[in-house]
Amino acid sequence: MWAFINNQFVTVDQAVLPVSDLSIQRGYGVFDFFRTAEHVPLFIDHHLDRLRHSASVLRLQLPYNNVELKNIVRELIRKNSLSSSGIRITVTGGNAIDTYTPTTPNLIITQSTLTMDAAFDPSKGLHLITEEYVRELPTVKSINYLMGVYLQQKVKDSGASDVLYVKNGFISELPRSNVFVVTTDNKLLTANEHVLYGITRNHILQIATSVLEVKEQPVSLTDVLNAKEVFVSSTTKRLLPVFSVNGNKVGNGNTGTVTTDLYQRFLEMEHQFIKKGW
Incomplete structure (x- = not known):
């Protein structure tokens, strides 16, 4: 290689x-x-x-x-x-x-x-725990993943999939993913500060405007726990639903229709990009 x-x-x-x-x-x-x-x-x-x-x-x-x-x-x-x-x-x-x-x-x-799924698998979802933390220089994609790596044992001991960073009741991100909340009145929320502005995140914001109201704003942990759907996004995950946070079920505890729809739209965007070539 x-x-x-x-x-x-x-x-x-x-x-x-x-x-x-x-x-x-x-x-x-x-x-x-x-x-x-x-x-x-x-x-x-x-x-x-x-x-x-x-x-x-x-x-x-x-x-x-x-x-x-x-x-x-x-x-x-x-x-x-x-x-x-x-x-x-x-x-x-x-x-x-x-x-x-x-x-x-x-x-x-x-x-x-790196092999990616060819199609969306609604059975795959995350179970998160929270940690009181905000990354240093969060808009920078730094090689410093000290806290994320340090917390791996805590995540494993909790039987969780990953950790969601929270500070003073407001969420920011996962160590390697952005977070989106679908509210019960069909708004899509994502944190507007203390986050890395992910490339997949930006494309989801672009795609979602034709589906529902989109807001970049402070998002509370209460918003997450009361959400209809929650999903994360990253280069290697595309979109992945969140099934629970701190043992509390999110929505009905399964993959929601908005998450599924946005995943398919993002996949189509990928296909169009590939077709164009470079």
């Missing part, structure tokens, strides 16, 4: 960083992750724009423009010949002699096999 590091393609076992890199020493760096389907990188322009935003906030200068990055990705896809995959672009804080000050970033692009 091939990877790209800084200015060259190498085999994965050769894609190494110095121990002085700030991603190792301090967990300082950003990344973005997108899928390919039929060798087409889905929504790549949106992902590269978000990567550039994340890097800018952390004051990291990307060594390539978006056109150059797309050409590198294109060549990586060709070399690895993986039709369905996940591609991750990581930008680190660079090799810091003092182990603290950002320097010229290291850039790594890797590709791995």
Whole structure:
């Protein structure tokens, strides 16, 4: 398997960083992750724009423009010949002699096999627990997943699927997903602050406007518990319903019609994107 590091393609076992890199020493760096389907990188322009935003906030200068990055990705896809995959672009804080000050970033692009369901499976759903927490610099897709990884044992011990971050009674996100609430009067709510603005999230907001009223606003845990439906979104999940939170059933405890409909609409958007090619 091939990877790209800084200015060259190498085999994965050769894609190494110095121990002085700030991603190792301090967990300082950003990344973005997108899928390919039929060798087409889905929504790549949106992902590269978000990567550039994340890097800018952390004051990291990307060594390539978006056109150059797309050409590198294109060549990586060709070399690895993986039709369905996940591609991750990581930008680190660079090799810091003092182990603290950002320097010229290291850039790594890797590709791995990733298989997605061809159709929506309504039997799949999440059981969440909550945790009082807000991520640092939440609009940045940072490599720092300290809390999410730390909470994995708590999630497992609770018999849950994942954790929902809450602060002062208001929700934000899951460690790797955005959250949507469908109210009993058919409004779609999603948190407007303390969240990563997911690419799938943005497309759902675009799609949903033709189906129901959409609002980006503060969303309380009470809104979640009183919802008709709750679902999460991410690159690797598309849309996935939430069946319970802290042991409390959401809606009727099954996949709702709005979630199902939006999933199908998002899947069609994907198919149109693939058909267009790049």
